[in-house]
Amino acid sequence: MGQALLRVHGLAKGFRSGSEQIPVLADLALTLNQGESMALMGRSGSGKSTLLNLLCGLEHPDAGVIDIDGQHFDGSQAHDRRAQSRCWADLRRQRIGVVFQDANLMPAMSLLDNVRLRARLAGQDDLGCLAWLERLGIGALADRFPDQVSGGQRQRAALAMVFAMQPALILADEPTGSLDRHTADDVADELFRLQAEHGCALILATHDAELAARCGQRLDLAHLSCSAAPSPSSMSSTSPAPADRSQ
Amino acid sequence: MTLFAALFSHYRRHPLQLLALAIMIVVATMLWTGVSHLTHQARASFGQSEQAVAERRQVVRSDGQSVAVADFVTLRRAGVCVMPWLEVQRPDAQGRVVGVDGLAASCFAGAGEAAQAWNQPLNGKPFLDIRDAAALTTGPDDRSAELTLLVAEQVTEAALPEGYRLSRFSLGPDTGELGESFLLNLDALGVLVLLITALLLRSVYQLGLAQRRDSFALLHRFGVPPVSVNRLLVLEMALLAGLCVIPGVALGRLLAGLLGSGFGQALDNLFDAPLYAGQEASWLSSVLTMMAVVMVVCLIDLIRPVSRAPVMLLAGQRQSLALAALLLGLALAMVASSLVPVFIAVALVFVGAGLLAPILMSGLAQRLARAAPDPLKRWHFAEFGVLARRLALPLVALQFALAMVLAVQALVTVFEATFDEWLSQRLAADFFVEVPAGADSGPGVDWLAAQPVLAASGDWQRVVRGEAELMMADAASHSETGPGQRVDLLAVAPVGRLLTQWRLQAAADQPWQAFARGEGIMINEQLARRQELAVGETLNLTVADETLSLPVLAIYPDYGRPAGEVLLNAGLLPAAFQPGFESLSINPGDLDMATVVSGLQRVWQVETVTVRNNERIRELADTVFDQTFLLTRAMTVLTLILAAAALLIMGWVFFSTRVWYYRLLAVWGLRDREVAGQMVRLAVSLTIGIAVLALPLGIWLTWVLVHRINPLAFGWSLPMAVYPEFWVELIGLSLLIGLSIAALMRRQLQQPATIPASAGSLSGGDR
Structure with a gap:
């Protein structure tokens, strides 16, 4: 067992819908060591995306503590949000890679430029970016734009971006959700292969039981979350939500 | 009706879009109606006065004193066929009216066409009974009232009693083409305003249409033929245009009324041509014209050519065509010897510049993106290129508006300076x-x-x-x-x-x-x-x-x-x-x-x-001058405000479709302030870029007005001057528009965003 990269306890999050407060997560705890993987399961609206957003600082918890990569974040200290946002931004820049179901790439830039941009933001050399695309089998498409390649190829490029930044933790939100079975399997294979090779931790939100089975741990939010009712659409989407949305 | 409700549901979801569309139609109609109403009234006034006094003569006193009622009595008693003509300024600058005596005019019968001028209803437009005209004067000393005694053609000098002589009657010096040219300039300004507002209208409508394409496809899958959808779109546009054009025409007439005083003074001061209270332009023609413009501008894409090949060929050659139009326009403006070719040249240059501006901005951005070593800078230039193409219509409208403001402002300032010199003289x-x-x-x-x-x-x-x-x-x-x-x-x-x-x-x-x-x-x-x-x-x-x-x-x-x-x-x-x-x-x-x-x-x-x-x-003259050019200033400023507002709306809407991608920057670790900074840089470079491209167009337009249109129309030329402080002002204004877009965008970044369904233009994923 590796060193604990992520510790969460007492985590709670709810959303306001008009005057009504809808709880999504309550008293959630989890631990993830370096190199480990965890699958987040649960039906739509169970809080998978919300939890991922909390774990990369795109949303602030109502309560609870997150210790990640040596940084401590306390959800009860609302007054310190601005400083916490800056710390989260630094973590996302260098240590946490996020992969969404789609639209991970800047549409006006080539695949290679997207990877370069992500690598440079993380403070990495961009010389190896083409190599990452080649490792994922799309080196020949490096100069193509996102709308000129298939969905599977776009997701491979997204993986190249994440690995080019050499993260400690990858948060993947339904990364194969928009792909056909065959392509989804290929992309998932690449994800697990590189994660194992690279030694980073992985949290994967998915509906796919087979995919979840490939992870070391499983967290079924359907049993943990407070509300199984679908959240308002703007909150349940796999969106990179604003940091102060809960305010 | 269910189908119509389904189609119209888009505007239930996007009420602001509908509001923007409605405002565009109202304001475009208002501006165009305002100018055309004024020019129509002035033309009618010119026409009536020319017809009324064509080839006329008057009796004047040999001692140089003004004629009075007593002179009329003396002349009629002497058997001379004279008719009193009393010009009076109506209160509140509503134009001048002419009091005539129909009874006295009876001896003019058979005198030809000239007699017809007052053989019409005396309803104050502009002719009325002389007693009513006299009632409008403030008394015998009213300097704005002027009595003239017109004389029949058959009367000779010898038939006049002692102390009187014949003289030519005219409303002032022969203005030749001057008045007409001034109105032509106003027409041109009106057309330019209409062009800009049409571009803005089309851009807003096209945006809504693009967002509704999924709904159309869905209806098609449900078995609704495209032609039915198109018919409903035409109906929808006709209803909207009908609802908005009528208040627009009303507002335009109100605007014309408000600016009429300055306009009347412009005619009076520049051409010694009084603006008479004339027949007003008909509502129907204004409404029908604007309805047609709105329908064509918005729905022209529904007209399918028999063969798409020529259209595709032209679309492929857009850059070459734009360049050709620009060069042809520039050359024509240099060599044209009459007004119409100069106006055609202006149109060609505007078309060329309008087509080239987005291509130029986007091409330059792509070149810079390729050359930039920093990937974030590369992203900035690439994104700038996308925005320049996607916001081409409102950007070009802003470019035209800025160029027009710059030219008109320079012309008015030059005229003001010259007028001041003339006053000093x-x-x-x-x-x-x-x-x-x-x-x-x-x-x-x-x-x-x-x-x-x-x-x-x-x-x-x-x-x-x-x-x-x-x-x-x-x-x-x-x-x-x-x-x-x-x-x-x-x-x-x-x-x-x-x-x-x-x-x-x-x-x-x-x-x-x-x-x-x-x-x-x-x-x-x-x-x-x-x-x-x-x-x-x-x-x-x-x-x-x-x-x-x-x-x-x-x-x-x-x-x-x-x-x-x-x-x-x-x-x-x-x-x-x-x-x-x-x-x-x-x-x-x-x-x-x-x-x-x-x-x-x-x-x-x-x-x-x-x-x-x-x-x-001098102070009074300056005041009159300011009023004189109130119309042109008001027109240009209103157009600029409209163009700025349209770009603001369009910029905001388009930025909103890209918000997912801008938020990716935050996901990748840029701090909120850094992301906001990127938004500011993008929006400001876009608006300042178009302002910079508007400068040469505006300077060229100034040159055309000063050195081509003015000499051809007025027969005299003003000195050409450029005013860099205007440039700074306009660039400052563009900066403000850019900052406003960025501020709206920053607000948008705080809202939740849904993942784009595809990388298509509808979801803002185009490149």
Whole structure:
């Protein structure tokens, strides 16, 4: 067992819908060591995306503590949000890679430029970016734009971006959700292969039981979350939500 | 109806889009109707006045006094067929009306077309019964009311009683094409405004249409034929246009009413052409025109050509076509010899510049993106290129509006400066003292000449105004041809600093010295242009009963005043000359003006003299000037505000479709402030970029107005000047628009975003 990269306890999050407060997560705890993987399961609206957003600082918890990569974040200290946002931004820049179901790439830039941009933001050399695309089998498409390649190829490029930044933790939100079975399997294979090779931790939100089975741990939010009712659409989407949305 | 409800549901989801569309239609209609209403009214007024007084003559008193009702009675008793014509300014600058006496006009019957002018309803548009016109005057001393006695064509000079003579009747100097050209310029401005608003309207509508394509596809899958959808779109647009065009026309007429005063003064001041209360432009034509414009602009894409090949070919050659249009327009503007080709040239240049601007911005951005070593800078330039293409229509509309504002502002400022110079020329002295009616100016002149303090520290001159007759000269042989032409006469003496500071366009050697010796005359620019006269030519000038044969010593600028004028040394005036107006221009210097006034009162043996303070006149003139150009300023500023608002809306809407991607920057670790900074840089570089591209277009348009349209239309040219402070102002305004878009975008970044369904243009994922 590796060193604990992520510790969460007492985590709670709810959303306001008009005057009504809808709880999504309550008293959630989890631990993830370096190199480990965890699958987040649960039906739509169970809080998978919300939890991922909390774990990369795109949303602030109502309560609870997150210790990640040596940084401590306390959800009860609302007054310190601005400083916490800056710390989260630094973590996302260098240590946490996020992969969404789609639209991970800047549409006006080539695949290679997207990877370069992500690598440079993380403070990495961009010389190896083409190599990452080649490792994922799309080196020949490096100069193509996102709308000129298939969905599977776009997701491979997204993986190249994440690995080019050499993260400690990858948060993947339904990364194969928009792909056909065959392509989804290929992309998932690449994800697990590189994660194992690279030694980073992985949290994967998915509906796919087979995919979840490939992870070391499983967290079924359907049993943990407070509300199984679908959240308002703007909150349940796999969106990179604003940091102060809960305010 | 269910289908219509399904289609219209888009606007239920996006009410602001519907509001923006409605506002665009209303404002576009308002601006265009405002201008066309004014020009229509002015044209009708010109037409009526020309028809009414075409080839007419009037009876005037030989002693130069104005005619009165008593003169009418005398003439009718003497059996002369005369008809009173009373022009009155209606209150609140509603235009002038003409009071006529239908009974008195009965002896004109059979006098031809001229009689028809007043053979129409006397409803105040502009003719009304003379009693009603008299009721509008403030009394016998009302200077705005003017009585004229028109005479039938068959009446001869011999038939007139003693003390009267015949004279040509006109509403002022022959304005030739001037009034029409001024209106043509206004029409052109109106068309430019319509073009800009049409672009904005189309951009807003196209945005909504693009967002509705998924709904159309869904309806198609449900079995609804595309033609049914298209029909409903036409119906929807017709309803919307109908609802918005009517209030737009009403607002336009209101705008025309508000600006009418300034416009009337413009006509009056520039062309001596009064704006009569005329028939108003019909509502129906305005409504139908704007309905047609709105429908065509929004729905032209529904018209499917029989063959798409030529369209595709043209679309592929857009860059070359734009360049060709631009170059052709530039060349045509240089060589065109009449107004219509110049306006065509302007249209070509605008089309070319409008098509090229987004291509240029986007191409430059792509080049910079390729050259940038920093991936974030590369992203910035790539994103800039996308925005330049996607926001092409509102950007080009803003570019046109900025160029138009720059040109009109420069033109008005140049005109203002020139007008100021003209005022300085005419109002060189601090005070005017009117020579009292019936008094001889001689004792006053002698008294002034005898004041040593005035001679040492001040200036003065006697100014006499009247009429003279210039014998027409054949351009080729310079031989006299036909009857003489009436010209305004300005006689001045002694020749001092008040006169010699005039700027001259062309002059013989030492013109003022020769003028002071009475060895020649000077003529104004209009007279020189119209009669093709040059310095050195000898003219025969009949003043009262004497004909003077004198050379032209100089030509002085007259800034668009259409009347021909001759400047003569007052020492040459024959004794029989009857001045129309006589005054003394005085710079008192160290002498107290009160002393001057009392001295003149004493020698003229009058209790009061009329003294005019020229500083006040100058202030009044400046006020009139400001009112005169209120229309053009209001039009251009309103258009600019509209273009800015449209870009703001469109920019915000388009940025919103990209918000997911901008938020990716935050996901990748950029801090909120850094992401906001990127938004600011993008929006500001976009708006400033288009402002920079608007500058050459605006400067070129200024050049066309000053050096091509003005000389062709007005027959005179203003000096070309550019005003870099305007550029700074416009760039500042563009900066403000960019910052506003960025501020709206920052707000948008705080809202949740859904993942784009595809990388298509609908979801903002285009490149």
